[in-house]
Amino acid sequence: MTQLAARTVVVTGANRGLGREFVHQLLERGVTTVYAAARDPKTIDATDPRVVPLQLDVTDPDSVARAAELADGVSVVVNNAGILTAASVVGDDTSQLRRELEVNLFGPLAVTSAFADSVTERSGVVVNVASALSWIALGGSYSVSKAALWSATDSMRLQLRPRGVQVVGVYMGYVDTDMAAGVEAAKTSPADVVRQVLDGIESGASEILADDLARDVRASLSQPVGARYAAYLPEAV
Numbered sequence: 484m485t486q487l488a489a490r491t492v493v494v495t496g497a498n499r500g501l502g503r504e505f506v507h508q509l510l511e512r513g514v515t516t517v518y519a520a521a522r523d524p525k526t527i528d529a530t531d532p533r534v535v536p537l538q539l540d541v542t543d544p545d546s547v548a549r550a551a552e553l554a555d556g557v558s559v560v561v562n563n564a565g566i567l568t569a570a571s572v573v574g575d576d577t578s579q580l581r582r583e584l585e586v587n588l589f590g591p592l593a594v595t596s597a598f599a600d601s602v603t604e605r606s607g608v609v610v611n612v613a614s615a616l617s618w619i620a621l622g623g624s625y626s627v628s629k630a631a632l633w634s635a636t637d638s639m640r641l642q643l644r645p646r647g648v649q650v651v652g653v654y655m656g657y658v659d660t661d662m663a664a665g666v667e668a669a670k671t672s673p674a675d676v677v678r679q680v681l682d683g684i685e686s687g688a689s690e691i692l693a694d695d696l697a698r699d700v701r702a703s704l705s706q707p708v709g710a711r712y713a714a715y716l717p718e719a720v
Contacts, residue, residue: 484687485608485649488513491556495541495594496564498526500660501612504673505561506534508681518554520564539564541590551597558607559684560598562591565612570624580624587628592635599643606647608684611636615656615697618704619711640689651689653680656696 492509496502497519506519510531517534519527524536537554540546541564566586570579595609602609616622617633633652640650659670671694683691692698703711 485559485606485684487559487681487685490514490558490605490607491516491518491554492559492561493518493520493537493550493554493557493594493598494561494563495520495539495590497521498523501658501673501676502561502563503528504677505563505680508674508677510534512681514559516556518550518557520550539594541594542585544593547593547597550594551601554598556605557598557601558605559610560595560602560608561610561612562594563610563612564590567622567625569622572624572627580627583624583628584631587625588631588635591632595639599648602648603643603646608649608651609639609643610651610653610680610684611639612653615654615694615700617654618700621715649684649687649689651680651684651691653691653693654697654701655693656700 487509492514494502494505494509494517497506498521506517509517510533515533518537519529519534520537520539521527522538522540524538527534527536529536537550538546539550564586566583568579568583572580591611611632613632613636614622614629616626617629620626622629636650636652643650655671655676657670658676659672676693679693680691692701709716
């Protein structure tokens with residue numbers, strides 16, 4: 484179990500949505516410092532003196548390295564930055580798929596690698612914000628990138644847990660943020676998702692299923708592919 488009070492945390496994609504809520508609730512839990520990372524640090528709300536805006540482009544190795552040098556004493560990494568294009572995975576144009584993989588998979592891998600020694604030294608935590616679409620391929624290229632992050636999270640856990648690091652995967656359906664603004668469906672509030680994640684960190688959890696959709700999709704993984712996708716795949720003719 485990891486107590487968050489008096490910890491130093493870095494949150495990627497901290498300027499809006501879930502990232503901004505992570506910063507807010509971490510401050511409520513008594514962290515010492517939150518390095519709030521975004522490509523444009525001017526978009527960070529730094530009215531609380533414990534918030535330190537940090538320039539970070541997770542797809543730029545130099546930017547990641549600079550951020551790791553500037554952010555001192557980090558013991559908790561929240562890999563929250565992500566993009567969604569939901570492009571087709573069949574066709575000649577793979578640019579959107581590659582872009583999502585760069586941000587949603589290689590970004591968390593790069594950030595975690597850059598902070599791994601600091602987090603390990605302090606018996607800390609790595610949090611990867613994935614999606615219920617990691618487990619059901621309804622999001623096109625987005626599902627591919629989040630499925631890859633799910634696998635990468637398990638691989639991180641196998642490598643880092645023996646070094647005393649807690650690795651947490653976060654999975655949810657639609658969250659009421661800008662990313663899901665065009666979705667007409669039930670949405671979970673960012674505050675509820677983040678509260679569950681932080682509670683899970685402090686209780687020693689490895690996986691957070693933040694809503695009913697995530698729990699239902701997770702439970703369906705034991706079913707045959709045909710059964711899982713029966714509602715989406717027409718019968719052969």
